[in-house]
Amino acid sequence: MPTGHFAIGDLSFSFEGSLEELAHCQEIVREIERAEHRLRRASGAEEVVVIYDQDLEGERGTFDKMRLRAYDDEHNYTLDLGVTDTNPLGIYVGYDQNIEVYNRDTGETWQITPEGDPVKSDEDGSGADPREEPTARDADTSRRPSSSSTRSTEPASSEGPSQAEIDRAAEVLVNRVRQQPPEQRVGDTTIPDGPLGEKLIGFATYCGRGEGYLNRVLDVKSVSAVDALTVGQVPDVLAMIKDEETLRQNESFEPDNDLPF
Numbered sequence: 001m002p003t004g005h006f007a008i009g010d011l012s013f014s015f016e017g018s019l020e021e022l023a024h025c026q027e028i029v030r031e032i033e034r035a036e037h038r039l040r041r042a043s044g045a046e047e048v049v050v051i052y053d054q055d056l057e058g059e060r061g062t063f064d065k066m067r068l069r070a071y072d073d074e075h076n077y078t079l080d081l082g083v084t085d086t087n088p089l090g091i092y093v094g095y096d097q098n099i100e101v102y103n104r105d106t107g108e109t110w111q112i113t114p115e116g117d118p119v120k121s122d123e124d125g126s127g128a129d130p131r132e133e134p135t136a137r138d139a140d141t142s143r144r145p146s147s148s149s150t151r152s153t154e155p156a157s158s159e160g161p162s163q164a165e166i167d168r169a170a171e172v173l174v175n176r177v178r179q180q181p182p183e184q185r186v187g188d189t190t191i192p193d194g195p196l197g198e199k200l201i202g203f204a205t206y207c208g209r210g211e212g213y214l215n216r217v218l219d220v221k222s223v224s225a226v227d228a229l230t231v232g233q234v235p236d237v238l239a240m241i242k243d244e245e246t247l248r249q250n251e252s253f254e255p256d257n258d259l260p261f
Contacts, residue, residue, distance in 0.1 A: 001016050001017065001018070002016070002017070002018070002019055002022055003015065003016045003022075004016075004017070004022040004025055004026065006025060006026070006029050007029075008029065008032050008036075008050055008068075009036060009047075009048045009049050009050040009068055010047065010048070010049045010050060011050040015088065015089070017088055021088045024087050024088055025087070025088050025089055027087075027162075027164045027165065027168060028087050028089050028091070028092060028168070029089075030162075030165065031092065031093060031095070031165055031168065032068070032081075032091075032093050034095075034161075035068060035079050035093040035097070036048040036068060038079070038099060038114050039068055039069070039070040039077050039079060039099065040070060041116065042070070042077050042099055042101075042112060042116055043070035043071060043072045043075070043077040044072055045070040045071055045072060045077075047070065048068055048069065048070050049068075049069055049070075050066065050067070050068060050069075051066070051067050051069055052064065052065075052066050052067075053065045053066075053067065065080055065081075066080075066081040066091065067079065067080050067081060068080075068081065068093070074103055074104060074105055075101050075102060075103055075104065076100075076101070076102040076104065077099055077100070077101055078099065078100045078101075078102070079093055079097060079099055079100070080093075080097075080100075081093055082094065084172070084175070086171060086172070086175055087168075092168075092172060094172075095161070095165070095169045095202075095203075095206050096114060096199070096202035096203075096205070096206060097114070098111040098112060098113055098114070098119055099111065099112050099113075099114070161206060161207075166206070166207055166242055167242070169203060169206060170203065170238040170239075170241075170242060173191075173199060173200075173203060173234065173238060174234065174235050174238065176191040176199075177189065177191060177196065177231050177234055180231045181231065182230060182231050182232030183230055183231070183232065184230065184231045185227060185228065185229070185230060185231075186200065186226060186227050186228070186229040186230065186231065186234070187225075187226075187227025187228065189231055196231070196234075197226045197227045200226050200229075200234070200237065200238075200241075201214070201226060203238065203241060204241050207241055207242060209241055213241075213244075213247075214226075214241070216247060216251065217237055217240045217241060217247060219251075220240065220247070220250045220251055221233055221236075221237065236250075
């Protein structure tokens, strides 16, 4: 059985599996390397370490958490690794996940975006304990996204995300909403890392899609806002965001009834 050798932060390990499994592992490691790059850029540190916090107290009781962390003279910069059953390593990091910043002297905690901008306190609950499990952030996504919320931002790597990484991000989103009622509105849906409407807009940005492109997708579904979509429409919407040819094909036909996935 082939064996792959990988590194996440300061942790090196080997994984035995098929070539397909090892290739999948490499994709996930590349995604995590992008997250490490964000932490180094935010902290100015050269090293990112892996930590494993146990017996943390959250809204749902006690839990464990694996994390990436970097340090400067005063602050901790942290990205949590999520747990999943969709890849051999069993972990992932959100492509648009905010970085938690903790001041070791004052005890203050806040968040910054992947681009390094502070997140407004009324959106991220900046006074929350970073050990808590993620909760929904208050947000108004009831209108069409503005150009500032869907602008094409340069990803951590100058090459941009690969198609495999984009496919993986879409897969994560689909898996996150599988347990939600298909007829439920996106605007009424929150997944573990935030409001679903925000995540769809973030995915479009990740793919380099602007406001005009996203509005074309919404037009195919005969809605004027992301929040007006239903959960059952999410897989089709992600497919059209990923691939313009898929969008064009849908624009050529009248939309039909969406089926639960």
